[in-house]
Amino acid sequence: MRLSGRLVLVTGASSGIGWATTRRLAHAGARLALVARRREALEALAREIQSGGGMARAYPADLGDPTAVRRMAEAVRRELGVPDALVHAAGAGRWLFVEETPPEEAVRMMQAPYFAAFFVTQAFLPGMLERGRGVVCVINSPAALQPWPGATGYVAARWALRGFTEALRLDLRGTGIAVCSVVAGRVRSAYWQHNPGAIERVPRLARLIPDLTPEAVARVVVRALEKESRLVVVPWALRVMYALHPFAPRLAEALVWRTGYRHPRAGRRG
Numbered sequence: 001m002r003l004s005g006r007l008v009l010v011t012g013a014s015s016g017i018g019w020a021t022t023r024r025l026a027h028a029g030a031r032l033a034l035v036a037r038r039r040e041a042l043e044a045l046a047r048e049i050q051s052g053g054g055m056a057r058a059y060p061a062d063l064g065d066p067t068a069v070r071r072m073a074e075a076v077r078r079e080l081g082v083p084d085a086l087v088h089a090a091g092a093g094r095w096l097f098v099e100e101t102p103p104e105e106a107v108r109m110m111q112a113p114y115f116a117a118f119f120v121t122q123a124f125l126p127g128m129l130e131r132g133r134g135v136v137c138v139i140n141s142p143a144a145l146q147p148w149p150g151a152t153g154y155v156a157a158r159w160a161l162r163g164f165t166e167a168l169r170l171d172l173r174g175t176g177i178a179v180c181s182v183v184a185g186r187v188r189s190a191y192w193q194h195n196p197g198a199i200e201r202v203p204r205l206a207r208l209i210p211d212l213t214p215e216a217v218a219r220v221v222v223r224a225l226e227k228e229s230r231l232v233v234v235p236w237a238l239r240v241m242y243a244l245h246p247f248a249p250r251l252a253e254a255l256v257w258r259t260g261y262r263h264p265r266a267g268r269r270g
């Protein structure tokens with residue numbers, strides 16, 4: 001998809017991957033609808049883009065709430081129209097074992113990213129289908145391909161997001177709407193401050209893979225939108241880990257268990 005002049009809605013635009021992607025899209029000439037909960041952060045970014053000659057508007061909403069999503073979508077359609085592309089970058093979730101996770105937090109982990117992507121897509125899909133073209137791009141975590149210990153609710157939400165993305169791609173085949181997944185390794189964003197305790201649980205194996213900046217991921221997302229790619233995994237070293245999971249699941253599991261965060265009741269033998 002050619003991005004110049006196109007309307008792109010980015011969720012998670014107040015921080016990290018979504019924030020950097022929004023700026024990169026503005027640079028490519030896209031018009032932007034910025035969505036997240038923090039109004040001031042969205043408005044500051046919208047102002048920055050406008051002062052550079054671009055077009056951006058803030059639509060604060062808690063995307064885990066279907067009513068808030070419906071209201072946000074009505075406002076976007078009324079003021080800017082139906083987006084040509086959606087970038088789903090909103091997401092959160094601490095890394096916790098099941099018995100460490102309060103039930104309400106387990107629900108919140110599913111609300112963003114999974115339900116956020118579901119509800120936002122649902123809100124705009126009829127208009128996109130009518131137009132007969134568009135791109136839905138989902139940012140996902142390596143956890144969606146290879147689970148690791150000590151982050152059960154987080155991992156489950158990323159598998160839900162992966163299932164949603166892959167099912168949606170099949171549903172929309174032949175409609176003119178492409179569905180794209182960008183899976184990024186560890187990104188130096190505020191995610192790690194927003195979700196304390198996660199950094200300590202990154203498997204040592206994953207520490208061998210170089211970190212990314214939000215800007216590097218943003219470049220990949222913009223290219224994926226332009227090419228309407230199916231799946232992009234960055235950095236390349238992560239693709240090796242990914243390839244291992246379906247073909248040698250026991251080996252992949254043993255590697256992440258040996259190098260991962262150990263359950264306090266786990267013995268030394270896996």
Ligand SMILES: NC(=O)c1ccc[n+]([C@@H]2O[C@H](COP(=O)([O-])OP(=O)(O)OC[C@H]3O[C@@H](n4cnc5c(N)ncnc54)[C@H](OP(=O)(O)O)[C@@H]3O)[C@@H](O)[C@H]2O)c1
Binds near residue numbers: 184191
């Ligand atoms: N950082 C990494 O290493 C990495 C790597 C691969 C994939 N990912 C995934 O990519 C996603 C974004 O990560 P990030 O690094 O950009 O994290 P981040 O800097 O913490 O940004 C998360 C964004 O999601 C928004 N958000 C969270 N809950 C929301 C809700 N209920 N409603 C609306 N917006 C919500 C936040 O905005 P408000 O607080 O303003 O609502 C923020 O803009 C996450 O799902 C993460 O798992 C991250």
